[in-house]
Each structure stands twice: as structure tokens, then as C-alpha cells.
Amino acid sequence: MSQGSNFVDYVKICCRSGKGGAGSAHLHRDKHTSMGGPDGGDGGRGGHIILRGNAQFxxxxxxxxxxxIIAEDGQPGGSGHKFGKQGKDEILDVPLGTIAKNAETGEVLFEITEDGETRVLTAGGRGGLGNAHFKTATLQTPRFSQPGEPGLEEWMILELKVLADVGLVGFPNAGKSTLLSVVSAAKPEIADYPFTTLVPNLGIVSYRNHKSFVMADIPGIIEGASKGKGLGYRFLRHIERNAVLLFMVPADTHRTIAEEYEILKSELRDYNPELMQKPHLLAVTKSDMLDEELREEMKAQLPPMPVIFISSVTQKGIPELKDMLWQAINTPAATN
Incomplete structure (x- = not known):
């Protein structure tokens, strides 16, 4: 099975939390007491459905x-003020960057961003109070207690936005998958036609002195992606979460480098203007096919931003690119 078919960034699940246990209406009895006071315990809470961040996913x-997803019901309370057992929570491990939404309203409930972070997705019903709570000066032996609250049943949507330090942005066939395979141990599917990458590929890039950073090859965007053309929206969602955006334009583009960069940038701006606040770097890929004269000619037409000429095939410019990325990741101010 390829990584493509294993990558799932959207699921819709039906969550049913546990109902609360009923409180007990027991009256105390023993060999010395035939008509004792109320000693009914509270019912146990129904099980929650909980999301937990897991950095391994x-x-x-x-x-x-x-x-x-079904959580356990709470148990009823017992005599002698015994509390009912709490229903077992159902804990779902999810990757960092998972967003929980209510499927019916579309409301975003929360986002999981840290390893070990837990949030209640669907709360279990509260347990009912036992009759001991209802004793008053005028009502010494209440023979009633509270029922437990029902659990909830609701459809939820979980969406994943990939968390990475560097996001690769470019049209299909810009060489993003090839770069990722060269600088990391990731093995993306690579071929000479657009839309080879249909899911984000992640790679850990080793840097000097045992440091590393995460690079995401985000599927190629196309003009009109911000308006939902093709699979545009799903792809652009992943770009939101990257710290630094590396724009990649092949040296053999039929436009100028600056034109292609502007088109990519306007797609991102239309989708989410906040993406303009991230550091932007530009890599001219496949530059092994350029001679010195052509390169100088191109340099004169480049946009005013950090630019590097690279070739994943010959490794030209790759160490310098890593330096540029590392610096951008660790510099708080935007560089675009």
C-alpha cells in the first residue's frame, strides 16, 4: 500500500457518550435500625469521548x-452512600494539528496542537444524585433520587492540518517531491507528470550538529485553487500550518520566475491573507540546465526576496538551501 492510500486527513464519526447512572433512593436499614434515614449514593458519570494529541501519528x-465511537454508561449509586462507578472514557489518539468540528453546524470546537493534550469531544451524562442530598428538616426520609443524565449522540468531523516547519509551494511538476526525497528519508511517489502528489508527504531533514526540521511537500496548487477548483481547498488547508513557505519554480517554466511566484502568492492570498505574514523563500529548481549567462539573465528578473538556485539531481545549492531554511525557521520576523 502506498503512502498516498494511507494518508487520511478527514473523517466523520458518530460519537455516543455514556449516560449517567441513576442516584439511589435507599433508606438505611440494619439490625438496630428499621427506619433509618436516606443513604442512597450518587450515580456515576457516563463515559466521555476524548481526543488526545499523539506526536507519533x-x-x-x-x-x-x-x-x-461509543463510551460506557455510568453505574447507579448504591446503599451506604456508595457512588456508582464512572463509565469508561473512550480516548482517541489523533495527530497534532487535528481540528474537531460539529458535523451539523460546522462549528470548530477546538484544535489539538500538543503531544499528550486531551480535550473532551462529547461529554458523558452526569450521574444522578442519591436521596441523601434531598433530606431536609421537614423531609427526613426522601424516597426519591435523581435519574442520570442521558449521554449525547452527535456526528463530529475531524480534519487534519499538517504541522511542519517548511511547506513546499509550487505548481505540479515543480520538483517538490524530488527535493524532499533528496534532503530527507521520505519516499514520495515521483513521476514526470502533474499531480503525482495527491497527499502531503512529510520528511525529517537532518541539519548540522544533529539538528533537524520537518518539511512537507504539499500537493501542487493550480490557478483557481483558492476558489475550490480541483482539490485546491484540501491542499491549501495544509499550507496554513507551516512556519516557512518555500516557493519552488522550475527553471524551465514557460513564464518568468517572478510571474509564476506572483501567481502562487495570489492563490495563497485569496485563500488566507494571513499566509502573507509567513517567511517566504524562493528556490529556482532544475537549475542544472542553466548556463552562467542564462542564470545571470534570470537573476535580473527575480522578485525582491531571498532566492536560491538549486538542482536536486546534482545536489547543487542544497546545503545552502538548508542553511537558508534553518535561519528562516528560527527567525521570528517574516522575511517576505
């Missing part, structure tokens, strides 16, 4: 076929 694949 990169996809929602493990939830794709779990359409119904």
Missing part, C-alpha cells in the same frame, strides 16, 4: 473505519 487512517 501523522494521519487519521486509524479512525477511517471506526464510524461509531
Amino acid at each position: 501523522w494521519t487519521l487512517l486509524h479512525l477511517k473505519y471506526r464510524k461509531h
